[in-house]
Amino acid sequence: MTTVSLAQVKELHGRRWEIMDFYGGWIAYRRQPWSSAAVRFGVSNVVGADNLDDLARQLDEQNQAESRRKSRYPPS
Secondary structure, three states, rough: OOOHHHHHHHHOOOOOEEEEEEOOEEEEEEEOOOOOOHHHHHHOOOEOOOOOOHHHHHHHHHHHHHHHHHHHOOOO
């Protein structure tokens, strides 16, 4: 059972992610992709999930990964 709606996920993550249904699941891709070097911090440009709850969790994890990357290499 899904506890989060598409509107809620888009409200939280829609500024940075394009979110859509994809063959019975969900996919999100970044509006502004990160470089491939950010992968070592866990940053991905595309995430997919079977349900919205899992997608929302993964997008939250991406926010944490971005924070780790930004704290390690702050803008100059």
